[in-house]
Amino acid sequence: MSIFYRFPNGLHKALTLSYDDGVEQDVRLMEILDRHGIRCTFNLNSGCWAQEGTVYPKGHIHRRMSASQVAKVYANPNHEVAAHCLTHASLTELNPAQVAHEVLADRENLEAMFGGLVRGLAYPFGTFSDTVVDALKATGAAYARTVVSTNNFAVHTDWLRLHPTCHHNAPNLPQLCDRFLNDSAPFGSLLFYLWGHSYEFEADNNWEVIEEFCEKLGGRDDVWYATNIQIVDYVNACRAILSSADGHTLYNPTVIDVWADAFGKLVCIPAGQSVKL
Numbered sequence: 264m265s266i267f268y269r270f271p272n273g274l275h276k277a278l279t280l281s282y283d284d285g286v287e288q289d290v291r292l293m294e295i296l297d298r299h300g301i302r303c304t305f306n307l308n309s310g311c312w313a314q315e316g317t318v319y320p321k322g323h324i325h326r327r328m329s330a331s332q333v334a335k336v337y338a339n340p341n342h343e344v345a346a347h348c349l350t351h352a353s354l355t356e357l358n359p360a361q362v363a364h365e366v367l368a369d370r371e372n373l374e375a376m377f378g379g380l381v382r383g384l385a386y387p388f389g390t391f392s393d394t395v396v397d398a399l400k401a402t403g404a405a406y407a408r409t410v411v412s413t414n415n416f417a418v419h420t421d422w423l424r425l426h427p428t429c430h431h432n433a434p435n436l437p438q439l440c441d442r443f444l445n446d447s448a449p450f451g452s453l454l455f456y457l458w459g460h461s462y463e464f465e466a467d468n469n470w471e472v473i474e475e476f477c478e479k480l481g482g483r484d485d486v487w488y489a490t491n492i493q494i495v496d497y498v499n500a501c502r503a504i505l506s507s508a509d510g511h512t513l514y515n516p517t518v519i520d521v522w523a524d525a526f527g528k529l530v531c532i533p534a535g536q537s538v539k540l
């Protein structure tokens with residue numbers, strides 16, 4: 264039986280980004296991403312908005328935005344809003360009820376602000392444990408991003424321990440970009456997952472890192488540009504495909520069209536339909 268799932272329209276590669284804390288520098292980051300058609304997930308702490316009208320002292324780099332700024336900036340439909348816990352708490356210090364509260368209260372605030380569902384999160388400080396993951400399961404979280412670099416492009420399905428490929432300051436970022444672009448991925452699919460904080464570009468005075476990254480990986484027709492939740496939903500749809508005993512009939516019980524290389528042929532298995540190969 265020969266089947267390899269592909270990204271939408273049969274693409275072999277996908278790119279997603281994840282940036283934390285809801286700081287002013289996200290505005291500049293978003294402009295760069297939009298110029299290159301790249302999608303990002305922004306992880307926000309709704310219990311930490313800056314006071315309206317806050318003026319930061321010169322040289323202050325970690326500049327959180329106010330609620331009204333946040334509501335305006337992240338309404339951009341190209342990107343996803345996700346939770347980053349109400350107060351940016353280190354979840355491994357909390358009991359399961361407190362963990363659930365940090366996540367659910369953040370979700371409630373963000374959903375009230377943006378409408379729709381806020382389904383994923385990034386771990387504040389990157390800290391997590393099996394106990395934290397169990398508490399998140401109870402909240403119904405779709406995914407939770409860690410800060411553990413894989414340095415590879417494997418498509419993960421342990422969604423509550425979603426490890427990124429690397430941070431934007433990884434010294435091997437240019438090599439990873441080249442590897443991603445040059446790999447034809449005949450078997451399976453590749454996901455490049457970059458994370459960071461946009462205020463770091465100001466702190467390190469290295470906006471050219473993200474400019475060059477987007478220049479290289481953006482605007483290509485062989486890459487699917489997706490938010491974190493789009494990747495999660497799509498990969499889950501692939502995993503939900505049912506097949507006949509001989510593998511020649513595939514049934515898609517989901518609401519998302521799924522693409523696969525099956526028996527050497529690229530096929531689309533439309534939402535709610537069967538395909539005979």
Ligand SMILES: [Zn+2]
Pocket residue numbers: 283284347351387388
């Ligand atoms: Zn953070």
